[in-house]
Amino acid sequence: MSVLVYIDHTDGEIKKSSLEAASYGAQLASQLGVAAHGLVLGTLNADLPALGKQGLQKVHQVKNDSLNQFDPGQQAAMVAEAVTNLGATVVVVSNNVTGKALGPRLSARLKAGLVAGAVALPDTSNGFVVKKAVFSGKAFAQIAVSSPIKIIALTPNAFSVTNGDGSAEVADINLTVPAAKIKVTGTNKIKGQIPLSEAELVVSGGRGLKGPENWGMIEELADLLGAATACSRPVADSHWRPHHEHVGQTGGAVAPNLYFAVGISGAIQHLAGVNRSKVIVVINKDPEAPFFKAADYGIVGDAFEVMPKIIDSVKKLKG
Numbered sequence: 001m002s003v004l005v006y007i008d009h010t011d012g013e014i015k016k017s018s019l020e021a022a023s024y025g026a027q028l029a030s031q032l033g034v035a036a037h038g039l040v041l042g043t044l045n046a047d048l049p050a051l052g053k054q055g056l057q058k059v060h061q062v063k064n065d066s067l068n069q070f071d072p073g074q075q076a077a078m079v080a081e082a083v084t085n086l087g088a089t090v091v092v093v094s095n096n097v098t099g100k101a102l103g104p105r106l107s108a109r110l111k112a113g114l115v116a117g118a119v120a121l122p123d124t125s126n127g128f129v130v131k132k133a134v135f136s137g138k139a140f141a142q143i144a145v146s147s148p149i150k151i152i153a154l155t156p157n158a159f160s161v162t163n164g165d166g167s168a169e170v171a172d173i174n175l176t177v178p179a180a181k182i183k184v185t186g187t188n189k190i191k192g193q194i195p196l197s198e199a200e201l202v203v204s205g206g207r208g209l210k211g212p213e214n215w216g217m218i219e220e221l222a223d224l225l226g227a228a229t230a231c232s233r234p235v236a237d238s239h240w241r242p243h244h245e246h247v248g249q250t251g252g253a254v255a256p257n258l259y260f261a262v263g264i265s266g267a268i269q270h271l272a273g274v275n276r277s278k279v280i281v282v283i284n285k286d287p288e289a290p291f292f293k294a295a296d297y298g299i300v301g302d303a304f305e306v307m308p309k310i311i312d313s314v315k316k317l318k319g
């Protein structure tokens with residue numbers, strides 16, 4: 001019996017969300033008194049034994065360059081075979097774009113209950129009950145899973161990465177590699193951008209900034225802090241900013257340690273994508289703006305006066 005964590009990677013590096021999944025899987029394994037294993041499909045530059053720091057005891061790998069390009073059907077078949085061969089009873093994936101494609105396919109193949117969007121370790125005192133966010137993060141549900149094999153898709157940024165001093169054993173595993181059904185003909189990378197879903201810090205702007213020409217201060221603060229940039233939906237709809245920056249109910253969801261909201265009203269549809277941020281700072285000239293109710297720190301003021309002062313202060317702090 002073991003917990004098997006699917007290790008997701010891009011450009012040869014392990015994604016942060018997979019380090020969270022590994023930390024989660026290892027703690028769950030220790031709670032259940034079983035082994036914690038990882039599965040890597042593809043060839044990585046990353047230091048796989050270092051996954052022991054997150055608590056994995058063993059990492060199984062299929063070294064094959066063709067697997068570096070994620071094909072959900074192909075990889076689901078391989079993970080399912082690994083689960084059967086290794087006798088894993090719980091599979092942990094991140095509920096990121098890869099895990100969202102993998103989880104349901106694995107669930108169908110293994111006839112396993114899937115909890116997509118888990119936010120905490122399961123309660124195993126009486127069965128196997130997993131907490132997940134529902135209704136765009138406005139409520140939580142407790143999902144009891146009774147199937148022999150269980151799949152958990154962990155919400156990114158919901159669980160901290162542990163950093164112990166363990167070292168994982170790495171071993172090749174022999175799995176059938178089915179033909180890929182997806183052929184990638186090209187990729188278009190956004191240079192220098194921190195992916196929003198992985199960002200620890202986010203500086204976000206809304207319609208209060210009046211136009212795209214005023215985004216310099218958002219970008220400057222983001223650069224100084226090493227943050228990703230985001231925006232509200234009308235900003236993306238007006239083509240002031242690219243659509244991949246739009247957060248909220250109909251955009252991306254973020255869960256950074258710090259979400260800096262500038263000139264955003266805080267409509268419920270926007271909050272749905274940002275309400276898992278640990279600390280929210282709001283700058284808005286309207287003291288009645290709804291965002292202040294969700295804010296940890298609020299500055300009532302004109303963004304065009306407040307932002308340059310914040311930027312100056314950060315520059316001074318950085319020396």
Ligand code: FAD
Nearest residue numbers: 206207208232233248249250263264265269270285286303
């Ligand atoms: P506004 O509502 O125009 O607010 C601008 C804010 O800036 C105001 O609070 C104002 O006081 C402040 N401001 C103005 N000037 C300044 C200044 N100089 N300095 C400081 N503050 C200033 N929205 C999303 O963001 N994400 C979504 O995913 C999303 N999905 C939606 C789905 C549906 C089905 C619907 C109906 C709506 C959705 N919306 C979404 C839209 C949402 O309801 C709001 O209309 C939108 O979030 C408002 O964007 P905003 O706060 O940038 O603009």
